[in-house]
Structure formats: structure tokens, C-alpha cells
Amino acid sequence: MRGASARVALAVEGLSIRFGGLTAVESMSFDVKEGEVVSLIGPNGAGKTSAFNAITGYLPAADGEITYRGKRLNGLKANRIAELGVVRTFQKTSVFAGQTVLDNILIGLHLRSRQYPIAIILRFPFVAREERELAEEAHEILRFVGIDAHASELASALPYGELRLLEVAIALAAKPTLLLLDEPVSGMNPTETANFMKTLARIRERDITVLLVEHDMKIVMGVSDRVVCLNQGRIIAEGAPAHIQRDAEVIRAYLGERYARAQD
Amino acid sequence: MKRLGTLAGLLFLFSIPLWLGNFYLLHVLIITGIFIIAAMSLNLLLGYTGQLSLGHAAFFGIGAYVSSLASLGFAVHLLPDWLVTLDPQPVWLGMACAIVITGLCGFAIGKVAFKVRGAYFVIVTISFAEVVRLVALNWDELTQGPMALNNIPPLSVVIPGLVDITFVGKPANYYLVLVFAILTYAIIARLVRSRAGRAMIALKENEALAASVGIDVTKYLVLAAVVSAAAAGAAGALYAHYVRIVDPNVFLFIYTVTMVIMVVAGGKGTLAGPVVGGVIFGLLPEGLRSLAIAPEVQWIVYGVLMILVVYLLPQGIVPALRAYRQRSRSLEPQDAPGANASARQAMP
Ligand SMILES: Nc1ncnc2c1ncn2[C@@H]1O[C@H](COP(=O)(O)OP(=O)(O)O)[C@@H](O)[C@H]1O
Ligand SMILES: [Mg+2]
Numbered sequence: 001m002r003g004a005s006a007r008v009a010l011a012v013e014g015l016s017i018r019f020g021g022l023t024a025v026e027s028m029s030f031d032v033k034e035g036e037v038v039s040l041i042g043p044n045g046a047g048k049t050s051a052f053n054a055i056t057g058y059l060p061a062a063d064g065e066i067t068y069r070g071k072r073l074n075g076l077k078a079n080r081i082a083e084l085g086v087v088r089t090f091q092k093t094s095v096f097a098g099q100t101v102l103d104n105i106l107i108g109l110h111l112r113s114r115q116y117p118i119a120i121i122l123r124f125p126f127v128a129r130e131e132r133e134l135a136e137e138a139h140e141i142l143r144f145v146g147i148d149a150h151a152s153e154l155a156s157a158l159p160y161g162e163l164r165l166l167e168v169a170i171a172l173a174a175k176p177t178l179l180l181l182d183e184p185v186s187g188m189n190p191t192e193t194a195n196f197m198k199t200l201a202r203i204r205e206r207d208i209t210v211l212l213v214e215h216d217m218k219i220v221m222g223v224s225d226r227v228v229c230l231n232q233g234r235i236i237a238e239g240a241p242a243h244i245q246r247d248a249e250v251i252r253a254y255l256g257e258r259y260a261r262a263q264d
Numbered sequence: 265m266k267r268l269g270t271l272a273g274l275l276f277l278f279s280i281p282l283w284l285g286n287f288y289l290l291h292v293l294i295i296t297g298i299f300i301i302a303a304m305s306l307n308l309l310l311g312y313t314g315q316l317s318l319g320h321a322a323f324f325g326i327g328a329y330v331s332s333l334a335s336l337g338f339a340v341h342l343l344p345d346w347l348v349t350l351d352p353q354p355v356w357l358g359m360a361c362a363i364v365i366t367g368l369c370g371f372a373i374g375k376v377a378f379k380v381r382g383a384y385f386v387i388v389t390i391s392f393a394e395v396v397r398l399v400a401l402n403w404d405e406l407t408q409g410p411m412a413l414n415n416i417p418p419l420s421v422v423i424p425g426l427v428d429i430t431f432v433g434k435p436a437n438y439y440l441v442l443v444f445a446i447l448t449y450a451i452i453a454r455l456v457r458s459r460a461g462r463a464m465i466a467l468k469e470n471e472a473l474a475a476s477v478g479i480d481v482t483k484y485l486v487l488a489a490v491v492s493a494a495a496a497g498a499a500g501a502l503y504a505h506y507v508r509i510v511d512p513n514v515f516l517f518i519y520t521v522t523m524v525i526m527v528v529a530g531g532k533g534t535l536a537g538p539v540v541g542g543v544i545f546g547l548l549p550e551g552l553r554s555l556a557i558a559p560e561v562q563w564i565v566y567g568v569l570m571i572l573v574v575y576l577l578p579q580g581i582v583p584a585l586r587a588y589r590q591r592s593r594s595l596e597p598q599d600a601p602g603a604n605a606s607a608r609q610a611m612p
Contacts, residue, residue, distance in 0.1 A: 056476065082478035090476075096469040107466045111478040113459040117487055120458040121451050127458065174477040 006033040009178055009209050010055070010086075015064035017050045017233075024050040026233040027064065032178070037200075037210040039220045041244075042230035043254050048213045049091050051230075052180050055211075056088045057081040068178065083111060085177035089167045089184060091213070097156040101147060101166060104155050105138035108173030112137065138173065145169045145199055161192040168199070178209045185216055197222060217255070221245065229254060277442055281435035289550075290434040296546030297441040298503050301448050303526040303538035305495035308452055310524070311532035312461060313488045314468030315377060318386050319393030320523050323493040325514040326369060326396060327362040327500030329407060332416045332510050334358030340406045355419040355505055362501040363494045370493025374486030390517075397515035412511035419505045437506045444502060448495045453535050455491065464488050468533075529573045531580025540581050545570075 010032040017025040025047040032038045040048050053059035055066055057078035066073040068086050076084075096104045113134060115127050142148035145165045150158060155166060164184060171179060185193045193216060200223055204210060214220050220227060220241065227244040229237040231253040237244055244250055284290055306320045337352035353361075373392060377385050400407045407413065419440065420430035431440050455461050463484040466474035474481050504510045522545065530541025548569070552562040577584040 058472065077480075078472075078475035079478050079480045082476055087478075088476055090473070094470060094473045096466060096473065098469055099465065103462070103465075107462045107474070107479070108477045110459060110463060110466075115459040117455070117460055120454050120460055123454060131458075170473070170477060 006035060008032070009034045009036075009069060010211065011065070011067045012051070012055065013065045013067075015051065015054060015066060016062045017047065017054050017059060018062045024233055025054070025230075028230070028233070028235055029064075030228050030235065030238060032209055032211055035204070035207060035209055036225045037204055037212060037223050039212045039214060039224040039227045039241075040230060041214070041220055041227060041250075041254065042236075045232075046230040046254075047233040048230055049182055052088055052182055052211075052213065055081075056086060056180060082174055082176075085175070086180070087171045087174045087176035087178070088180035089171050089182055091182040091186075093160075093163055093167065095155045095163060095166050095170065097154075099155055100152055101142065101155055101158065102135070102138055102151040104166060104170055105141050105173050106134055108141075108170035109134050109138060111174055141169050141173050144172070144202070146195070161188050164188060164192075165196070165199070168203075172203070176208055178211065179203065180211045180213075182213045183215065184212070185214065185219060193219065274446070278439070281438050287434050290438055292547065292550045294434065294437050294441050294506060295503075296542060297438070297445050298499050298506070299522065299526065299546050300539055300542035301441070301445050301499040301502070302496050303523045303530075303542045304445075304448050304452055305492045305499070306523045307527045307532055307538045308455070308464075308488050308492045308495075310527055311534065311537065312456055312464040312468060313485050315381065315485065315488075316386050316524075317373070317389040317489075317492070318517075318520055318524070319373075319389030319391070320492075320496055321515050321517070321519040322389070322393035322396045323366045323369060323496035324500035324503070324519065325393075325400065325510075325512075327366045327497030328504035328510045328514050329400060329413070329500075330365050330497070331355070331358040331362035331501035332413045332504045333406065334361050335417050335505075336413060336415070338406055340403075352417075355417055356421060359419065359498065359501040359505070362497045366497025366500070367490045367494035369497075370489040370491070371486060373493065374482075374489030377485055377489065378482045393515055393517070393520065397512055400512040400515060407512070410511060412509050413504075414509050416504050416508040416510065418508065431505070437502075441502055441506075444498060448498070449535065449539070451491065451495075456535070460484060460487060465533075525570055529570065529577075529580055531582035531584075534580070534582045537580050537582045544581075 008031045012031070013029050015025055015028040016023065028047075028051060030038075040051065042048055050059060054061045055073065057073065057076055057080070061074055068081075068084055071084060073081055073084070073086070096107055099107070113130060115130060119127050139148055139151065142151055145168055147158075147162050147165050147169065150162060155163070158166060164187070168181065168184060185196050188196060197219055200210070200219075212220070212224070224241050226239065227241050228235055229244060229247070229250045236249045236253060237247040239247070245255070280293065281290060302320065302324050305323075306317060309315050309317050334350065334353045335355045335358040337350050339347060339349040342348050373389060376388050380388055401409055403409070404411075418430055418432045420428075422428050429436070431437050456464070463474065463479045463481070464487075466477075466479055467481045467485060471481055500514065503514070526541035526545050527538045528541070529545060530539065531537030545566075548566060549562060552565055557565070573581065
């Protein structure tokens with residue numbers, strides 16, 4: 001799947017995003033191929049989250065084309081884009097805080113469920129059966145990210161590290177084929193970060209394509225097939241992790257001299 | 265165990281007319297029951313989708329008027345030379361029309377809420393109720409305006425050779441309202457414990473995240489608004505055929521406020537909340553009156569109690585009781601697996 005011959009999953013072409021007079025992203029073009037892990041890096045304010053928002057239907061693109069598996073995403077509502085298999089997490093921690101961890105996942109399983117209002121009200125037999133299957137599946141997802149022990153706790157009561165895992169679990173429940181993670185390990189301690197890297201490896205084993213925004217270079221360099229570096233809304237470099245690490249422009253704009261020296 | 269409790273509760277409710285000799289009290293229970301249906305319907309919107317409808321009395325009033333007009337018949341000039349007439353219809357058909365038409369109104373309001381949320385939704389619903397009230401007040405030819413619709417027939421159900429009941433008198437209407445209340449409760453309970461209810465809760469808790477997992481939040485907001493409005497409309501129709509007179513005052517803001525108080529005090533977003541709140545704030549005025557307190561003092565007591573409940577139990581009575589029960593349970597020594605189970609049970 002990682003070979004150059006793999007098919008393009010996500011294609012972003014000439015994407016521009018503006019907030020009034022401010023241009024957050026300027027004619028950005030990049031591809032993510034099926035099965036790849038691509039990282040989007042760059043300093044704060046570079047436009048990474050804005051790009052995520054445009055791809056997933058939370059912001060209109062001022063210009064450019066976004067296509068996923070040949071289908072144009074521009075103008076689609078966020079929930080329609082999720083139906084196409086493109087699911088994202090949020091930079092700012094985002095869960096259904098007043099619900100239990102299990103219910104958070106059950107909400108995330110929305111697209112996996114076939115119940116409709118009349119069947120629910122008249123209690124058709126398949127509804128109860130489906131509810132049991134969904135609960136089963138929810139626990140499986142919680143086990144996958146390693147927080148099943150917290151299933152019946154309120155999400156708001158979770159420790160920070162588990163909370164970030166819950167966010168990923170909610171996204172996984174929506175059965176993504178392309179998962180966009182916006183700074184998933186920010187705020188995690190080193191042990192939690194190391195565990196998250198393992199989880200990420202198992203996510204890609206499930207044939208889920210990943211687009212990652214992350215500042216932790218150990219993760220970025222460790223998991224990415226390719227890295228796209230953004231600065232002030234423009235792509236300044238793109239390539240294999242090893243190549244990006246040595247790119248003079250990337251070092252100047254983002255990584256810094258000290259990081260570059262530490263690598264040698 | 266829980267089943268048994270429910271069954272005992274239902275048996276108790278059904279037994280009340282058998283031993284309660286006081287017809288005035290039975291009347292109070294009927295009116296309270298009708299308000300509880302309306303409060304349950306409001307709770308679906310307010311407690312589950314998080315949208316405050318401050319025009320909920322509009323659905324109640326439309327239900328009352330539609331059902332009354334259909335069963336009384338009418339003749340109105342839609343244009344100077346275009347007369348539309350309707351012969352009196354059976355009451356059950358009128359009630360069905362009331363439910364369908366209020367459901368459609370809910371659909372329209374839900375669609376509007378697609379564009380406006382929060383404070384704007386509140387304003388839209390208030391305006392809607394006010395417009396409907398003005399129509400009821402001023403369209404004399406249809407509604408008799410402030411003269412009120414009189415002599416509204418009671419509901420009668422006739423299946424030749426099988427059933428022939430006319431719901432006049434207190435006990436019959438008590439049972440009618442009780443059955444409608446149970447049906448409403450069951451429908452809402454099934455909805456909120458399903459995929460649809462989870463989608464509504466997701467909308468209330470975190471709309472952006474809900475959309476990110478593929479939930480069409482508008483669709484579920486509209487569903488909640490339709491069911492909510494239809495149930496409120498049914499309550500209004502029950503009211504009309506019980507008191508048998510309807511005037512534009514059914515649209516008054518105070519009725520919406522009463523429903524909101526019942527829901528908020530009882531506990532929004534819980535199934536039992538509007539029932540508990542409805543029982544307390546429906547029976548309280550009568551309780552105070554029976555203590556022979558002056559009406560002004562009654563209202564002051566009512567208001568103070570309301571403020572106390574909201575101040576001391578901001579989540580409402582039902583969630584507060586649950587939290588209390590859970591705390592006292594977790595103080596007892598217990599074996600490990602029980603801990604999770606009790607936490608789960610505490611969820612609505
Ligand atoms: N909703 C918004 N309104 C106005 N400006 C915004 C908004 N969101 C982001 N921006 C601006 O767009 C630029 C890119 O921000 P962002 O995409 O969040 O960057 P990153 O995720 O790379 O840190 C920044 O200058 C930021 O201030
Ligand atoms: Mg960001």
C-alpha cells in the first residue's frame with residue numbers, strides 16, 4: 001500500500017482559505033495516497049487546523065478543489081463528508097462530556113446503525129438486536145484504544161490522557177477510511193505519547209489512511225510516510241521524513257537549528 | 265424488580281378514580297396530567313436537543329383549536345367570495361388532525377432552527393406563539409375570537425357492536441389522559457434510548473463533534489420538534505374536549521412558562537423529570553389553596569419554592585435524587601463489579 005503506485009485517496013488542489021482579509025491558507029496542493037500516513041507540520045498559525053476544517057466541511061474553501069476517492073468534498077456538509085469515510089478529531093479536546101465513555105462511542109457509531117424512528121417507536125425486534133451489537137462493538141473500540149475499564153464513567157471525569165484517547169475512539173467508531181488527527185498527543189506525557197504511537201500503528205494496520213497534524217517530531221518522524229510542511233499558509237516543503245528533517249527552509253521556519261543539530 | 269415497581273405504580277395510577285371520592289381533586293389530576301404530557305413533550309426539545317422552545321403553548325393551543333374546529337365544523341371566507349366549510353367531524357378524527365397539524369408546525373419550526381440556534385430559536389418560538397395567539401384572537405369567523413369556542417363535544421369512541429364510550433365526566437377523562445400520558449412517555453423513552461435520542465443528545469452536547477461522526481443534526485432536531493409538537497398538540501386536544509371551551513388565552517406565555525418550570529425543576533434531559541416536576545407544580549397551587557392561604561400568598565410560596573428548587577438543585581429534582589442515591593450507595597461497602605453497574609444505572 002505504501003508504494004508510489006498506490007491510488008490517491010485525498011487530493012487537495014490549490015486550496016485557499018480566507019478569514020475576511022486574512023489568508024490562512026494559500027493555494028495549497030498535496031495528495032494523500034490510500035494507506036499512507038501523511039503528517040502536516042508547521043509553526044502555530046501556519047494554517048494546519050484551517051486546512052483540516054476545509055477538508056472536513058467546517059470551513060468553506062475560498063478557492064481550490066478537495067476530492068476524496070474521486071468525490072468532490074467542496075460544499076458538502078460535515079456529516080456528509082463523514083459518511084464518505086473522512087473523519088477528523090479536534091485540536092481542542094472535544095467529547096460528549098456529560099455522557100459516559102460508552103455512550104460517547106455509541107454516539108460515534110451513528111453511521112453503523114440502521115434504526116429509523118418508526119422502528120424505534122414500535123420497537124421492531126431488529127432494534128434491540130442492533131443495540132446489543134452496537135454495545136458490543138463500542139466495547140471493542142474502547143478495548144482497542146485501551147480505555148474499556150472506564151466505559152461507565154462520565155467522559156468529563158476522565159484523566160487527560162484517556163480523554164484524548166476517547167476522542168480518537170469516537171472518530172474510529174465512525175468507521176473512517178481517512179482519519180484526520182489534529183495534534184492528538186499534545187498535552188500527553190511521554191508514556192502516554194509512546195502508547196499512542198503504538199495505537200496509531202494499529203490504526204494503520206486496519207487500512208485506515210491517516211493525515212496527522214502534530215508538533216511532536218518523534219511521532220511525526222516515526223510514523224509518517226511523507227511530511228508536508230506548512231508556513232504562513234503555504235507549503236514550503238514536502239517529502240520523506242528524513243528529507244524534511246534536513247530541509248533548510250523547514251529548519252529555518254519551524255524545526256530550528258538546535259533540532260537539526262540534535263539529529264546529526 | 266424495576267418492572268415490578270413500574271407495574272405497582274401504574275396500578276396505583278389506574279386505581280385512583282376507584283377510591284378518590286373528591287371529583288374536584290380528580291379534576292386537578294386531569295389538568296395536571298395534561299400539563300405533564302405537554303411538559304414531557306417540551307423536555308424532548310429542551311432536555312435532549314438543548315433547544316429552548318418558549319412558544320410551546322402554541323402547539324398546545326393549535327392542537328386545542330384544530331381538534332375543536334374539526335369536531336364543531338366551521339364556515340370561513342378565505343376570500344370574499346370563497347367560502348370554505350367543514351361539517352362537524354368525529355372527535356377522534358379531529359384529534360388525529362390536531363396531532364398531524366401540530367406535527368407539521370413542529371416540522372416548520374425545526375427547519376427554521378436549522379438556521380437559528382440558541383437565543384434566536386427562543387425568539388422564533390416566542391414570535392410563533394404570539395402570531396398564532398393573535399390569529400386566534402382576531403379571526404372571529406373561524407375562532408369566535410375572545411368569545412371562545414363553546415360546546416366542544418367530548419371524545420367518543422364507537423366501534424359498532426364492540427365499544428361505545430363517550431369521555432364525559434371526571435373518571436373517564438382521567439383514564440383517557442392517563443393512557444395518553446403513558447403513550448407519550450413510552451414513545452419519548454424509546455426515542456431517547458435509541459440512535460435517534462443519542463443523536464439529539466449529541467447535538468445538545470457538542471454539535472461540531474456530532475457532525476464529525478456523520479450525524480445529520482438538523483434531521484434529528486426536526487424529528488424532536490415534530491414529536492414534541494405533536495405530543496403538545498395531543499395534550500391541547502385532550503384539554504379542549506375535556507373542558508369543552510377554548511379561548512385565545514391557551515396561547516398565553518404563562519402556560520409555556522409553567523411547562524418550562526415543570527421540566528427544569530423536575531430535571532431536564534431525564535424521563536422522570538417532567539413527570540415529577542409536573543406533579544409538584546401542578547398539584548402545589550391546589551395544595552396551597554386547600555390550606556386556605558390567600559391567593560397572593562399562594563403565588564409567593566409558589567415563586568419562592570421555584571427559586572429554591574432552581575437555586576439548590578440546578579440540575580433539577582430527579583438528577584439530584586439520583587446523585588444522592590449514588591453517593592449513599594458508594595458509601596456502603598461493596599464488591600468491585602457493583603461499582604460500575606451503579607454508575608451505569610444512574611444515567612437516564
Ligand atoms: N475562525 C477564525 N477566524 C479568524 N482567523 C482565524 C480563524 N481560525 C484561524 N484563524 C487564523 O488563521 C491562521 C491559521 O490558523 P490555524 O489554521 O489554526 O493554524 P495552525 O492550526 O497551523 O496553528 C492563524 O493566523 C489564525 O489566527
Ligand atoms: Mg491548529
